Amino acid sequence: MSTVYKHVYGPVPSRRLGRSLGVDALTFKSCSFDCVYCQLGRTTNHTVERREYVPTAEILDELRRKLAENDRPEYISFAGSGEPTLHSGLGEIIRGIKAMTDVPVVVFTNGSLLWKPEVRADLRAADVVIPSLDGGDAALLDKVNRPEPSLSFDRIVEGLVAFRDEFPGRLWLEVMLLGGVSDDDASVDAIARIAERIRPDKVQINSVCRPPAESWALPVSASRLLEIRERFALPNVEIIAEHLDDMAHTAFRTQIREEDILALIERRPCTAAGVAAGLNIHVTEALKHLEMLVADGKAVTQLTDGQVFYSACELREEGK
CATH class of the missing domain: 3.20.20.70 (Aldolase class I)
Known part of the structure; x- marks a missing residue:
């Protein structure tokens, strides 16, 4: 463990x-x-x-x-x-x-x-x-x-x-x-x-x-x-500008399973802090992973009462 x-x-x-x-x-x-x-x-x-x-x-x-x-x-x-x-x-x-x-x-x-x-x-x-x-x-x-x-x-x-x-x-x-x-x-x-x-x-x-x-x-x-x-x-x-360079992020992507994050935000929209609590990781790590999902077109954001919520895209292909 x-x-x-x-x-x-x-x-x-x-x-x-x-x-x-x-x-x-x-x-x-x-x-x-x-x-x-x-x-x-x-x-x-x-x-x-x-x-x-x-x-x-x-x-x-x-x-x-x-x-x-x-x-x-x-x-x-x-x-x-x-x-x-x-x-x-x-x-x-x-x-x-x-x-x-x-x-x-x-x-x-x-x-x-x-x-x-x-x-x-x-x-x-x-x-x-x-x-x-x-x-x-x-x-x-x-x-x-x-x-x-x-x-x-x-x-x-x-x-x-x-x-x-x-x-x-x-x-x-x-x-x-x-x-x-x-x-x-x-x-x-x-x-x-x-x-x-x-x-x-x-x-x-x-x-x-x-x-x-x-x-x-x-x-x-x-x-x-x-x-x-x-x-x-x-x-x-x-x-300086945020960018998601594949080589720089490849190793990081393997630390947390993408499916685990998507499983959380498919059930209900979550903040980065909510995802962090659900997966027992730090909020900054959760934020990095969520940004990658948004960049990949697998998640979207919504601003509600000053908080950013992430949810899975509705049109995910079966089995993906």
Whole structure:
């Protein structure tokens, strides 16, 4: 019987990190933002409280056992179902990983808490930090990210700038753009000016490619993304886009039987969290498999009350 992990998942294929071993240090949907494009639906625990959401010792024990399986990932990444910097033991966990392995550590963060010196200190031991900046002014950030009310735009930006000054590792700034909302020249230029202040090693321009929490969170066309890239004066600006590369995903597809997922979503529509609970896997793993089924034309999505539900296509051939 395979070992069941609650806080560690994968390795899963990542378009930026190759095979990434994920660490989820939060309870589901605990976040300081409530982003309109989030593929996991609306935030249910909207908070800026830093605490030990799940036991630090449990996370480190799972990582130790997972790494002992000798399935070496290319990165160990903090992401999952909430904002990693909310966990008060994040620094201890990163340092603990560094004592176990030389696999580089990546933290995906919305950047909202980098104004706190203790958060910047916790992240300093990571190899790569990928914060996001989705709006160049308070109004746009409020519309796209819906931050917890105590957070201010100016404080978030100053935190990003301060972190760049202190962080010895690689900083990749992700910019998520929405069609008809933040892809106009003025909005892009405002973000680009702040990016120049932050001085990241890389800017990664992204757009919606998964079913979002709000139906009006629309993707930006590929041609427009190319135009937007040219509006950034920084030297290393790239467009990242979700893609399902067969070679990268072949091994991952074999980890969970497609038939088991389809059996769940044929009976009734399920969220990614529902599929994860039904198959006893992590929600991020479930989401990856569901995205593949949608790409293969075997599943469809429907947005209901801010939650994305997956169901099997009705016209599946007999025996397929």
